[in-house]
Structure formats: C-alpha cells, structure tokens
Amino acid sequence: MKVLISADIEGVAGVFHPEQTRAGNGEYEAARRWMTLEANAAIEGAFSGGATHVWVNDSHGGFRNLLPDLLDPRVQIVLGKPRTLGMMAGLEYGAALVFMIGYHSMAQTRGVLAHTINSFAFARVSLNGVEVGEAGLYGALAEEYGARVALLSGDDVFAEETAPRFPDARFVVTKSASGHSSGVTQTPASARDAIEHAAREVVQHCIASGFAPQATRADVEVKPVDCELRVQTTALADLFCQWPTLTRVDGVTLRFSAASVEHAVRMLNCLSAMSFMLR
CATH class of the missing domain: 3.40.50.10780 (Dipeptide transport protein)
Incomplete structure (x- = not known):
C-alpha cells in the first residue's frame, strides 16, 4: 500500500x-x-x-x-x-x-x-459549478x-x-x-x-x-471541467485575462475550460504566480 x-x-x-x-x-x-x-x-x-x-x-x-x-x-x-x-x-x-x-x-x-x-488573489474557485x-x-x-x-x-x-x-x-x-x-x-x-x-x-x-488504486492514470476516466474564478480586485482580473483562454464574466469573475482537473490546477497555479506582479 x-x-x-x-x-x-x-x-x-x-x-x-x-x-x-x-x-x-x-x-x-x-x-x-x-x-x-x-x-x-x-x-x-x-x-x-x-x-x-x-x-x-x-x-x-x-x-x-x-x-x-x-x-x-x-x-x-x-x-x-x-x-x-x-x-x-x-x-x-x-x-x-x-x-x-x-x-x-x-x-x-x-x-x-x-x-x-x-x-491575495483568489476569493472563490468553482469546478463545474461547485x-x-x-x-x-x-x-x-x-x-x-x-x-x-x-x-x-x-x-x-x-x-x-x-x-x-x-x-x-x-x-x-x-x-x-x-x-x-x-x-x-x-x-x-x-x-x-x-x-x-x-x-x-x-x-x-x-x-x-482489499482496496487498490487504478493501475495507471490511463485507467481513470478523465473529463473536461469548467472553472469559475472570482478574484480579489479588478486589477487582478485585468492581469489574468491576458491569458487568451480566459473569459471575463464581470469585473472580478473569470471563466475557463480545462481538459482535466490537472489542467485546471496547473492554470490556477500559473495565475497565482502571475498575481505577484501586483503585490
């Protein structure tokens, strides 16, 4: 185990x-x-x-x-x-x-x-509406x-x-x-x-x-996810929307789609790193 x-x-x-x-x-x-x-x-x-x-x-x-x-x-x-x-x-x-x-x-x-x-950057994160x-x-x-x-x-x-x-x-x-x-x-x-x-x-x-994991990640069904992100300031939204795959919903709310939860995590961590430009 x-x-x-x-x-x-x-x-x-x-x-x-x-x-x-x-x-x-x-x-x-x-x-x-x-x-x-x-x-x-x-x-x-x-x-x-x-x-x-x-x-x-x-x-x-x-x-x-x-x-x-x-x-x-x-x-x-x-x-x-x-x-x-x-x-x-x-x-x-x-x-x-x-x-x-x-x-x-x-x-x-x-x-x-x-x-x-x-x-500093994130007020709310949702995956598929949750x-x-x-x-x-x-x-x-x-x-x-x-x-x-x-x-x-x-x-x-x-x-x-x-x-x-x-x-x-x-x-x-x-x-x-x-x-x-x-x-x-x-x-x-x-x-x-x-x-x-x-x-x-x-x-x-x-x-x-007798619990055992899947043999490899390939055995798990990976589905696309939609992520909604509410940020702390409009300046952060301005910065994050430099990514062309992000859609701005309102002054502080953004959305993007990802091929998997892993890809959503990677995007969120990249945005987190970007936010240090405004500290």
Whole structure:
C-alpha cells in the first residue's frame, strides 16, 4: 500500500496567526516544527498500519517548510516549486491513498486562516459549478490518478465543509475556530497522537478491505471541467485575462475550460504566480 501525505500548515494544532505561516520569524520556526511533527505522525501511523511506501509533500507556501531531519527515515520528501501537480506532487509514483494533514477551509469561510490557494488573489474557485477549497480541488486531482482521499486533519470548519465531499474519509479535528485568527486548539502532542492513530487505522482498514488504486492514470476516466474564478480586485482580473483562454464574466469573475482537473490546477497555479506582479 502506497501513501501520499500532503502537509499544509494552517490547519496544524497551535497555528492561528498569519505570522506563524510566514518565514523569517520565531513564531514561524515553531509552527513549521509542529507541521513537520504532525506530518511525521501521519507517516509513522501509515507505516504501522502496513504501508509499503510513503511520500510526504510539503504543500505550504514555497513548499520548503518541512524539517527533513525530524521525519521518519523511511519516507521520501517532495520539496520545492514549481511542480506540475502542486500540493499533490507524488501522485505520479502510484499512491493508493492520500492524506491531507494540516489543511484549512476555503476562502471567505469562518475557518482559521481560511483561503483558497492564494489569499491575495483568489476569493472563490468553482469546478463545474461547485465551490471548492484546496482539499476539494486537489482531492479531485488525486481521484484522476486513481487515488483515494482517506485521511484529513484541520479545524472544525474545514472538517464540516469537506466531509460531504469525502464521505468515506477519516477526519481528525485539531482545533475549533472562533474566528479567522482565533479558536481553541489541542496541544501539538495530543493532535499528533490522534493523527498517528487515525493513519494507522485507515491503512489497516484499506488493506483489510482489499482496496487498490487504478493501475495507471490511463485507467481513470478523465473529463473536461469548467472553472469559475472570482478574484480579489479588478486589477487582478485585468492581469489574468491576458491569458487568451480566459473569459471575463464581470469585473472580478473569470471563466475557463480545462481538459482535466490537472489542467485546471496547473492554470490556477500559473495565475497565482502571475498575481505577484501586483503585490
């Protein structure tokens, strides 16, 4: 059983303020350590449950937050950008299960540090008429590769929002949100224990039930998708519509079609990178 762990930081126990997510200060250094140890709890649980291969994908910001020397030596670590599959880089190695650790709710919800991909640029992302956050978007990408989203962790708003999309997945709630930058959290140690326990049970259950991924991505039916993107300012819409394949709906709403979820993800990540021109 092969497992891909995608690790973000905003949903990690103890993380509430933007300062904790930005490099260059002591609060970030503490938060990245908590992030690393939550990822490691998922890694250790996966191996204890019977996983044969585990990759962990650093999925926050510049994708170089995890501290490799604190991770289980059996894991392979996906670091740095750009990368074609973004927060799901590693799927190409044939993962059967995907864990999303330290994730957060979508933009303009009441979850802790809620956003979708890029808080400066994106206010709303929809695929085929359904609004998605990062979990919904990248979960759909995982499914295009024949993998199952089996375990997710983050705050209570994230769990409530995401559970209908992945009804068979296990959720670990690490904290409860009372606002964008406030709430009640488990201790890092308690959150790690819960994540490790859940990861072990999820892998054990999947092995016992005989779950296996599609042999290759070619075995999965890949369908075109329509993406609607609401951006934060008209200036961003002006910039993004330099792409000839984007259609402007109104001052801040754009649409484009993509051959697959993967292609939609790649387009969104390119637009996110473009937005730095206006910072």
